[in-house]
Amino acid sequence: MAPRSAPSARRLRIGVELRRMRERAGMTAAEAARALGTTQGQMSNIEANRFGVSADRVRTLAHIYGCTDQPLVDALADMAADRTRGWWEEYRDTLPPRLLDLAEMEHHAAALRVTQVINIPGLLQTPEHARALFREAVPALHPHEIEYRISHRIKRQAILHREQPTPYTAIVHEAALRMQFGGRDVARSQLKHLAEASEQSNITLRVIPFDGTSFPTTGHGVDYFQGPVPALDTVEVDGAHGSQLIDAVGQLEKYRVVLDRMEAVTLKPAASRDLIRRIAQDI
Incomplete structure (x- = not known):
């Protein structure tokens, strides 16, 4: 290769x-x-x-x-x-370089903070949920492209389960929990998986409820990669035209404030887990 x-x-x-x-x-x-x-x-x-x-x-x-x-x-x-070739290099000929970069940054991050308003964070998605999302991609993906992306996404999740798992904080809006991508069965399975994952010691899952107060957001997903030192932190912002990596000092500070203010209006982890399970029962 x-x-x-x-x-x-x-x-x-x-x-x-x-x-x-x-x-x-x-x-x-x-x-x-x-x-x-x-x-x-x-x-x-x-x-x-x-x-x-x-x-x-x-x-x-x-x-x-x-x-x-x-x-x-x-x-x-x-x-x-560090000249180590990571597992993501296996996908070099089948996936866009930005997805390889994402896996590499996740692999090396000292900690991760993410926020999603409409979608479940990728590292917490089930294969069925991910497949339902990829089927709606624009432009449309071929079936084999969808399977490559699912495989890549599942392998990315290994950082949460390795011997020294990456500390992971996810802020999710209740709207994302109520979306039924793939139908009721897929949505229910996804929520049960989310609740179980939130019990891991390295995973902190907090939900912003519909009846919560206002908070700063653009509606796009944000991934904050903590580097070995603060100066090497990186933010990835998802948008309709693809993802953007940000490392300017002022912008990093901005997104730290955004994440802090969003987290301030979330339910506590136990209450977030209870809400997830109630929604799963209602589906």
Whole structure:
């Protein structure tokens, strides 16, 4: 299987952070290249991570830029040194690169916070529920494409059940619980699965009830990936035209506030679980 034609979003982040370090140091790309003993073109390749960058080079550049944030430097060096091929690479020829990036970021996240208003979070979906959603995709997916996506989605869920499971907080609106994608049987099974999953020690599920107060949201799903250090956090926002990855400092702070304010109007986990089970009984 041939290598990916472009670096993953996670590897691109290394170059983004190196460029930010350089800019904070007040150095141009040409000045940084001279200090490193290379060309400006090679410096551009480093910051774009076109050919990858070594952990040693990350540390050398951090020294040149006078970066004193050692936890950030260590985290970037670890990212640069990690050349492991993840299971998601099996899907490189069958799924869009953004789905591979999503699986990679989930795999490496220190913790995850997600919010959904209309849909059940992907990591908590049953195969039948996911199949019902994929059948409604626009443009339409071929049957084999649907099965690839379901397989990929189920494998992503492994991070919640591994030996050291990822801490996962999901904020779900009651509207999502009452949607009957795939029909009554599929919806009931999905809700029972959701209630059972919420009993895991690493999963916190909180529901915003219909009779709750107002909260900030665009109606789109939001996934907040906590990095090894706060500076390496990432947000993914789903929209009608696809997903968007956000890592600007101001935007990360905005979404932390949005998630905090949404969580503040949720039911407590036990009450959320009770509501899920009542809705399942009513279907």
